[in-house]
Every structure is written in structure tokens, then in C-alpha cells.
Amino acid sequence: MKFGVIALQGDVREHIEMLEIAMDEFGIEGEVVKVKKPEDLENVKGIIIPGGESTVIGRLCEKFGLLNKIRDLVVRNELAVMGTCAGLVLLAKKIVDARVGEVSQPLLGLMDISVVRNAFGRQRESFEVDLEIPEIGSSPFRAIFIRAPLVKDILNDSVKVLAKFSGKIVAVRQKNMLALSFHPELTNDTRLHKYFLNIATGKA
Numbered sequence: 001m002k003f004g005v006i007a008l009q010g011d012v013r014e015h016i017e018m019l020e021i022a023m024d025e026f027g028i029e030g031e032v033v034k035v036k037k038p039e040d041l042e043n044v045k046g047i048i049i050p051g052g053e054s055t056v057i058g059r060l061c062e063k064f065g066l067l068n069k070i071r072d073l074v075v076r077n078e079l080a081v082m083g084t085c086a087g088l089v090l091l092a093k094k095i096v097d098a099r100v101g102e103v104s105q106p107l108l109g110l111m112d113i114s115v116v117r118n119a120f121g122r123q124r125e126s127f128e129v130d131l132e133i134p135e136i137g138s139s140p141f142r143a144i145f146i147r148a149p150l151v152k153d154i155l156n157d158s159v160k161v162l163a164k165f166s167g168k169i170v171a172v173r174q175k176n177m178l179a180l181s182f183h184p185e186l187t188n189d190t191r192l193h194k195y196f197l198n199i200a201t202g203k204a
């Protein structure tokens with residue numbers, strides 16, 4: 001079974017390693033590929049859009065024809081997607097920036113959420129917190145926030161809120177899409193990568 005990580009910018013290697021460990025823990029045979037162009041998505045069941053800089057990842061995805069290809073596959077339910085941090089921004093239908101307000105940048109625009117970019121401040125205001133995410137178990141998940149976005153509004157009932165931090169939505173799922181404000185790939189807790197594998201294989 002094949003999974004992929006968009007490998008144009010951002011923390012790619014960490015996600016590849018986490019997916020490999022999660023697959024191993026589940027006993028899933030297969031491989032994790034770097035996705036840089038539409039052909040790389042062949043037979044891929046699920047992809048991760050990593051954290052990084054959403055403007056850069058979005059522009060490069062658009063340039064290489066990945067935005068349209070990913071949209072088609074996800075809408076046809078042939079591909080699951082998990083976006084972390086910048087990846088969550090790219091999945092959103094609506095975005096604003098906490099400082100500059102309205103912004104225009106290429107997006108996948110697949111999830112019925114409105115998102116505020118850079119909602120928790122700058123790089124030096126990065127922080128870690130224990131989050132309750134009942135969907136993946138009762139013990140808290142150590143979440144690392146780095147220039148993180150938050151989900152301001154849910155625009156459709158099919159979006160499920162998975163976690164909040166001080167009243168702000170930081171993890172959501174809609175059908176075959178999972179979006180997180182924080183960076184699970186920077187911990188060694190594979191539960192969210194495993195949850196994503198379950199979504200991608202129709203088990204969750």
C-alpha cells in the first residue's frame with residue numbers, strides 16, 4: 001500500500017518517518033513516497049501536506065499541477081489527505097491572516113472551514129501543550145504549535161471538531177480529510193498518523 005508526503009517545502013522527512021513507523025505498527029506492507037508531481041500520486045491512498053510556508057507550498061503545488069490533481073482525487077474519494085499547520089491552511093475554503101487580514105494565495109480549498117493564519121503569533125511564540133483528542137484515545141497528545149493557524153468557523157455540519165485548545169479549534173476531520181493546527185511529526189506519538197492511515201484505508 002502506498003502513501004505519500006508532498007515534498008516541495010516544509011517538514012517532509014519527519015512525516016515520512018512517522019508514516020513508516022505507523023505503517024509498521026499496523027503491519028501495513030508498503031511504502032511512503034515523496035510527491036512532487038501529479039504522476040507521483042499513482043496508486044497513493046493518502047497524502048500528507050506538511051507544515052512549512054503555505055504560500056510557498058501552494059504556489060509550487062499549483063505550478064506543478066498538483067492542486068487540481070489532488071482536488072480531483074480527494075473529491076472522488078480516491079485519496080485521503082492530512083494537512084498539518086501550513087497544510088491545514090491549504091485545505092481550507094476560506095483564510096485570513098491574523099496580522100494582514102485578507103490574503104490571496106493558491107489553496108486546495110477542499111474543507112468547509114475558515115482559517116486564521118498565524119493565529120498564535122510568531123516563531124518565538126511557539127509552544128507545546130497537552131491536548132485532549134478523544135478520537136485517538138484517552139491520554140493527551142503533546143501538540144507543538146509553530147506560527148500555527150486556527151479554525152475560526154465550521155462552514156458545514158460534516159466537519160467534525162476533534163480538538164480545541166483554550167476554546168479554539170485546532171483539529172478537524174471532514175470525510176477523507178484531516179487537518180491539524182500543530183505538528184504531530186515533531187513528536188514520537190504516532191497516534192494521529194495511525195488515525196490518518198485508518199481514514200485512508202476506510203477503517204475510521
Ligand code: GLN
Nearest residue numbers: 051052053054085086147
Ligand atoms: N504560518 C505558516 C503558514 O501560514 C504555517 C507555519 C507552519 O507550518 N509551521 O503558512
